[in-house]
Structure formats: structure tokens, C-alpha cells
């Protein structure tokens with residue numbers, strides 16, 4: 001799959017810009033705050049149907065405008081694809097693929113998918129569990145259409161239940177709603193947990209193979225950790241549900257006392273070990289970075305097996321953070337798919353190493369390679 005060209009109108013700091021891309025490596029160069037990540041964000045939305053950083057569509061619209069438009073030509077699943085997305089300040093977004101209206105954002109990711117790698121991902125191993133849940137969520141929202149909607153509903157149910165627990169001291173009547181939200185949270189947790197467990201079971205061996213190659217034989221393992229009463233999280237959600245309810249019930253007093261949701265998919269983690277030792281506590285910075293790279297490259301392989309094509313890879317400011325050894329490791333591994341790399345002006349050396357085509361982003365315009373036009 002690939003994106004051949006893009007046109008942005010009223011999207012973040014792009015009032016009107018367009019660019020053409022090559023099927024291999026596209027290097028996007030520019031100073032800080034010129035619009036590099038905004039461009040990657042547009043590319044990610046085309047593939048994943050959602051942004052990796054905006055909480056709502058409205059954020060994507062230029063500060064002074066009323067709508068934002070992304071148009072792109074590409075190729076995926078043996079077909080040319082013309083995709084058009086319009087975000088509106090008043091009203092819902094609309095999406096067209098080859099002129100056909102799409103009903104949900106997940107329909108975009110049925111044809112295309114993307115893996116994003118940004119500097120925060122280099123901390124994937126040593127940071128808190130939310131970084132590792134983000135990795136699972138980003139991949140699964142694209143791989144499983146049901147997952148994205150379950151995750152949305154879960155987020156809402158979690159907020160509601162938290163509010164009930166938090167405010168019930170002042171408003172005891174709220175506690176009447178607790179049973180209902182316990183059940184919702186458990187039902188949605190069960191769905192998320194099933195998908196995450198199946199994903200982690202595939203991610204582990206893939207990441208281990210890549211990590212071993214790069215580190216000269218270190219053993220990496222990935223283990224999915226979830227609600228304590230669940231023995232086999234890969235079981236169907238219907239079988240996980242009573243286990244989560246049981247755990248929730250046994251924590252009810254503690255939840256009321258702490259006013260926090262103590263059980264559910266929001267506490268999940270991936271336990272990553274290197275040569276048998278917990279990497280979060282014991283890995284050196286170098287080992288942790290190699291493991292993070294291995295996990296992201298493994299995510300790319302999983303998309304490949306699901307789609308039969310490599311996903312679009314977006315590397316946002318990440319190469320400049322790596323030493324030359326790890327840069328080569330990643331650059332040697334990303335053949336076969338389209339790649340977008342951002343770096344700042346001073347990183348010309350990196351651009352050369354990639355052998356890719358260079359585009360320059362400046363204050364919301366895209367220029368550079370001969371085929372590029374900016375307006």
C-alpha cells in the first residue's frame with residue numbers, strides 16, 4: 001500500500017498545500033513547529049481513521065477556519081484509491097473512498113494501515129504501563145474494527161464510573177448507578193482483554209526474533225498482564241466477563257474507599273523481559289531502546305500478515321534520537337513498504353542515509369522534490 005499524493009486544506013497549520021510521494025522512503029525536513037508532525041498526522045488519519053494526538057476532530061481544523069479537508073491518492077489491496085475526508089467545526093466529519101461514502105472511521109483502516117514511531121516510543125520499555133497499552137490500542141484499532149468502538153465505549157464507561165466513585169460521598173444517590181457501570185466496564189474490559197491477549201501472543205515471538213537479530217542473541221519475551229482472576233486471557237470475551245465481575249466485586253470496598261476504578265482493562269500491561277530479567281527495571285538504556293524498536297517493527301510485521309502488505313511507516317523525529325548502529329538497524333529493516341521520516345534541518349546526514357526523496361516543510365507549505373508543489 002502507498003500514498004501517492006496528498007492535498008490539505010484548512011488542516012492544522014496548512015491552509016492549502018499539496019505534495020507527491022514516492023513508494024519508498026520520503027524524508028520530510030523542516031524546523032520546529034513548521035508542520036512536519038501535522039503532515040504525518042494527516043497521513044496517519046488516512047490509514048487509521050483517527051489521529052494519534054487529537055482528542056477531537058475539531059483540533060484538526062485550522063484555528064480560523066470552519067473545516068479541514070484531506071484528499072489523497074494511493075494504492076492498496078490491488079486498487080487505486082482516492083480518499084477524501086472533511087472535518088467540520090459544526091457537524092460530523094464525512095469520508096469518501098473512490099466516491100463511496102464511508103460509514104465509520106474503521107472502514108479506512110480496512111484498506112490501509114499505519115505504524116507510527118515517535119520519540120516517546122523509545123521509552124516504551126521503561127515508562128509506565130500506559131505507553132504499552134497505547135501500542136496495543138493503536139495496532140488493534142486498525143486491525144479489528146470492533147476494538148476501536150469497544151475502546152471508545154470503555155473510555156466513557158470508565159469516566160462515568162470514576163465520577164460515581166469520586167462524587168458519591170457528596171451525592172450518595174449516585175451509588176445506585178454503580179452496578180450498571182460495573183457491568184458495562186466488565187463487559188467492555190472482556191472484549192479489549194481478549195483482543196489484546198491474542199495480539200500480545202503474536203507480538204512476542206515477532207519482537208523476540210527481531211531483538212535477537214539486532215542484539216546478537218539476547219532473549220526478549222513479552223507477556224500480557226491483566227485482571228488477576230483471569231487465567232487464560234485469550235478465551236472468548238463471554239468467558240472472561242464473569243472473571244472480571246468476580247474481581248471487581250472483591251474490590252468493591254477498596255474501590256469505594258479509594259474512589260478509583262481498581263479492576264479492568266485500564267490497568268493492563270505488557271511485561272517485557274530481556275534474558276529473563278524484567279526490562280523495565282533492569283534493562284540498560286541501549287537494551288531498552290533496541291527492545292522498543294523491536295516491538296514497533298514487530299507491530300509492522302503483524303499488520304503485514306493481516307493485510308498481505310506492509311503498513312505505511314511513519315517515523316516522527318525518531319532517527320535523530322538513535323545512534324548510527326540503531327539507525328542502520330531500522331533503515332535496513334523497513335524495505336518493502338512506504339516510509340515517511342521527519343527530521344530537522346540539521347539532520348541532513350540522516351536524510352542522506354535513508355536514500356529517500358526529500359520534501360521540505362516550511363510554515364504550512366510543502367516543497368522540495370521536483371514533483372512537489374506548494375501553494
Ligand SMILES: Nc1ncnc2c1ncn2[C@@H]1O[C@H](COP(=O)(O)OP(=O)(O)O)[C@@H](O)[C@H]1O
Nearest residue numbers: 012013032033034035036037038059061062063
Ligand atoms: N488546529 C491548528 N490550526 C492552526 N495551526 C495549528 C493547529 N494545530 C497546530 N497548529 C500549529 O502547527 C504547528 C506545529 O506543527 P507540528 O507539525 O507539530 O510541527 P513540527 O514541524 O515541529 O512537527 C504549531 O505552530 C501549531 O501552532
Ligand SMILES: [Mg+2]
Nearest residue numbers: 036037316317
Ligand atoms: Mg514534530
